[in-house]
Amino acid sequence: EPEVTQTPSHQVTQMGQEVILRCVPISNHLYFYWYRQILGQKVEFLVSFYNNEISEKSEIFDDQFSVERPDGSNFTLKIRSTKLEDSAMYFCASLQRGNNEQFFGPGTRLTVL
Amino acid sequence: KNEVEQSPQNLTAQEGEFITINCSYSVGISALHWLQQHPGGGIVSLFMLSSGKKKHGRLIATINIQEKHSSLHITASHPRDSAVYICAVNYGGSQGNLIFGKGTKLSVKP
Numbered sequence: 001e002p003e004v005t006q007t008p009s010h011q012v013t014q015m016g017q018e019v020i021l022r023c024v025p026i027s028n029h030l031y032f033y034w035y036r037q038i039l040g041q042k043v044e045f046l047v048s049f050y051n052n053e054i055s056e057k058s059e060i061f062d063d064q065f066s067v068e069r070p071d072g073s074n075f076t077l078k079i080r081s082t083k084l085e086d087s088a089m090y091f092c093a094s095l096q097r098g099n100n101e102q103f104f105g106p107g108t109r110l111t112v113l
Numbered sequence: 114k115n116e117v118e119q120s121p122q123n124l125t126a127q128e129g130e131f132i133t134i135n136c137s138y139s140v141g142i143s144a145l146h147w148l149q150q151h152p153g154g155g156i157v158s159l160f161m162l163s164s165g166k167k168k169h170g171r172l173i174a175t176i177n178i179q180e181k182h183s184s185l186h187i188t189a190s191h192p193r194d195s196a197v198y199i200c201a202v203n204y205g206g207s208q209g210n211l212i213f214g215k216g217t218k219l220s221v222k223p
Contacts (some may be wrong), residue, residue: 036174043156043213056210084188095208100175101146104156108201 004105006092012111016081021060021108023075023092031095033102034067036060036088043091051074059089082112119200119214126221132187134217136200139181146211147185148199149175159185166184190221 003070005024013019034046047057049067066078075094079086089109099112116139126132136145147159151223160167160174162183167174171190176183187194201211 022191033210035211035213037154042215043201043211045210045212047206048210050208055208058210091156101158101161102161103158106153106155109154 004092004094004103005089006105006108008108009106010109010111012113015084015112019079019110021077021090021092021110023105024073025075025092025094026096026103027073028096029060029094029103030097031055032069033093033095034077035091035093037091038088038108043074043107045075051096082110084112087112117200117202117212117214119217121217122215123218124220126190126219128191128221128223130190130221132190132194132202132219133221134198136183136185136214137181138202140204142202142204143209144203145176146201146203147183148201150197150199150216152196159171171178187219192221192223194219
């Protein structure tokens with residue numbers, strides 16, 4: 001069964017460093033999402049992406065964040081200068097057009113020291 | 114503000130018990146989702162509903178659009194059902210982002 005994959009599973013970084021989280025969505029899906037979950041809190045929407053551009057973003061998704069689909073298969077989330085409060089689990093999800101069910105990746109746990 | 118509220122926050126049950134988890138939301142939605150999150154963190158979609166009722170194995174999900182309320186039922190619960198169950202909604206169109214509830218942590222004891 002097709003699945004969304006994410007790498008790395010765990011990333012540890014120093015405050016101020018740039019990180020890139022990678023996702024490979026399901027191949028025939030057209031809509032892509034990033035969510036995050038701070039430990040002990042609910043999952044929060046960050047950004048959605050369709051047709052090579054951002055379709056919606058939350059107030060969390062500030063200028064430190066960016067997304068890209070560089071090669072038609074990977075979907076990346078970049079955090080330019082990480083802060084302690086960026087420590088969270090980051091989930092990628094993808095959606096096939098005309099179907100509401102989003103498929104989630106296993107997540108990347110980001111720890112900022 | 115679009116809110117998704119779940120109850121209870123925590124639930125402990127004995128194996129075999131019938132379990133109900135509730136979800137309410139504040140404004141009209143295009144779809145409601147029930148998700149399962151295991152201790153490792155991964156999220157799995159269980160149901161997507163826009164009306165009525167769906168059943169998959171021992172899991173049943175219902176939604177009442179007028180009441181803005183949904184329930185997830187687990188019949189004959191088993192320790193392997195132990196997980197966090199999350200209600201999430203699409204407020205926008207069918208491709209809209211999800212707004213999540215805080216989740217219900219279920220623990221089923223043998």
